[in-house]
Amino acid sequence: DAGVIQSPRHEVTEMGQEVTLRCKPISGHNSLFWYRQTMMRGLELLIYFNNNVPIDDSGMPEDRFSAKMPNASFSTLKIQPSEPRDSAVYFCASITLGQQNTGELFFGEGSRLTVL
Amino acid sequence: AQSVAQPEDQVNVAEGNPLTVKCTYSVSGNPYLFWYVQYPNRGLQFLLKYITGDNLVKGSYGFEAEFNKSQTSFHLKKPSALVSDSALYFCAVRGRAAGNKLTFGGGTRVLVKP
Numbered sequence: 722d723a724g725v726i727q728s729p730r731h732e733v734t735e736m737g738q739e740v741t742l743r744c745k746p747i748s749g750h751n752s753l754f755w756y757r758q759t760m761m762r763g764l765e766l767l768i769y770f771n772n773n774v775p776i777d778d779s780g781m782p783e784d785r786f787s788a789k790m791p792n793a794s795f796s797t798l799k800i801q802p803s804e805p806r807d808s809a810v811y812f813c814a815s816i817t818l819g820q821q822n823t824g825e826l827f828f829g830e831g832s833r834l835t836v837l
Numbered sequence: 838a839q840s841v842a843q844p845e846d847q848v849n850v851a852e853g854n855p856l857t858v859k860c861t862y863s864v865s866g867n868p869y870l871f872w873y874v875q876y877p878n879r880g881l882q883f884l885l886k887y888i889t890g891d892n893l894v895k896g897s898y899g900f901e902a903e904f905n906k907s908q909t910s911f912h913l914k915k916p917s918a919l920v921s922d923s924a925l926y927f928c929a930v931r932g933r934a935a936g937n938k939l940t941f942g943g944g945t946r947v948l949v950k951p
Contacts (some may be wrong), residue, residue, distance in 0.1 A: 725880070764881075764927065764941040777938065812880055822931060823869055823888050826939065828880035 723747070725829035727813050733835045739801040742832045745794055745814030754826065755788055755798050756812040764812075770796065771818055803836045810834070839864040841930050841942035849948045856918040858945045860911045860928030870911040871929040871939070872902055881927060887911060898922070918949045 726745040734740055746753050754769040766779040781788070785804070787819045790796040802809055810833045814826040840863045862868055869888055873881040882916050883895025892904045902913045911928060928942040 748854045766938060769938075790857045814881075820932065823873060823886070825873075825880075825883035825886060828873075828882070830878075833878075 725813055725815050725827050727811075727829035727832050730830065731833045731835075733837065734803055735771075735837050736804055737749050738836075738837070739799065740803045740807075740834060740836075742798040742811050742834070743812075744796045744798070744813030744829060746796070746813070747827055748794070750815035750817050750827070752816045752818045752821050753790060753795060754814040755763075755796070756814065756828075757809045758812060758831070759809045769809075771821075776811045795837055803834075806837045808834055808836050839868075839930055839932050839940050841928050841940055843926075843928055843942035845945050846943075847946040847948065848887075850918050851921050852949050852951050853917050856915040856922065856947065856949070858926050858928075858947060859914040860913065860942060861909050862911060862928070863909065864930050864932045866933050867906075868906060868917065869931040869933065870902075871931075872896065872900070872911075872913050873927045873929065873941075875925040875927065875944075877924075878932045884926075885915070918947075920932040920949050920951055923947055923949045935950075 728743045752771050755767040757765045767780045768788045770790045788798045810831045812831045814828045816826050842861045871886045872884040875881045885894050887894050887904045890916045900915050925944045927944050929939050935943045
C-alpha cells in the first residue's frame with residue numbers, strides 16, 4: 722500500500738532558478754496539504770486543497786510560490802524564482818476529507834531543497 | 838487563534854527510564870489533539886490522538902498521552918524508553934469548528950542514551 726509519494730527527495734539549485742516539487746497523495750484521499758519545515762520556523766502550513774480546489778493559501782510566503790492540483794492524484798509546488806531563504810524540507814500530506822478533523826494526516830518523506 | 842507550546846527543545850533520558858514530552862495548547866472549545874514522531878530524514882508519522890472519551894489514550898510503540906482539560910495539556914509518555922525512540926516529536930491541535938487547520942508545536946527532540 723503506497724503512501725504519499727514526493728519527488729524529488731533532494732534538490733540543489735542556484736538562486737533564481739525555478740523549482741518544482743511533486744506529490745502523489747494516497748489513493749482515495751481527497752484533501753492534500755503542503756508544509757514547509759525549517760529549523761527557525763518549524764512546520765508551517767503553506768496551502769491545502771479539498772477535492773483539488775485550493776481552500777487556504779494564506780501560508781504561502783509570497784508570489785514566488787504557487788501550487789496546483791490538476792487532478793486527485795497529483796499536486797505541484799513551484800517556486801520561481803528561488804532564493805536561498807527557501808531552503809527547507811517541503812512535506813506533502815493527505816487525508817480523506819471526511820476524516821479531516823479527527824483523522825491523522827499521512828505525510829510523505831519530504832523534498833529537501835537547497836538553494837545556493 | 839489556536840496554538841501549541843512544547844516548552845522543551847530537547848529531552849534527554851536514559852534507556853529504560855520513563856519518558857515524558859510536554860505539550861500545552863490553546864484553542865476555542867474542545868480540542869482534537871495529536872502526537873506525531875519524525876525520525877531523521879523521514880516524514881512525520883502519527884502516534885496517537887485524543888478525540889473524545891477516556892483522557893488516557895494509547896498509541897503506537899508503547900506511547901500514551903493524557904488529556905488534561907483544566908491544564909490544557911496533552912503530555913506524551915512512555916514508561917520505559919528505548920534508544921530507538923530517539924526522534925523529533927510534534928504535538929498538534931485542531932479546534933472543532935469546521936475549517937480549523939491543524940496547528941503543530943515547535944517539536945521536542947528526544948535523545949535516549951544507552
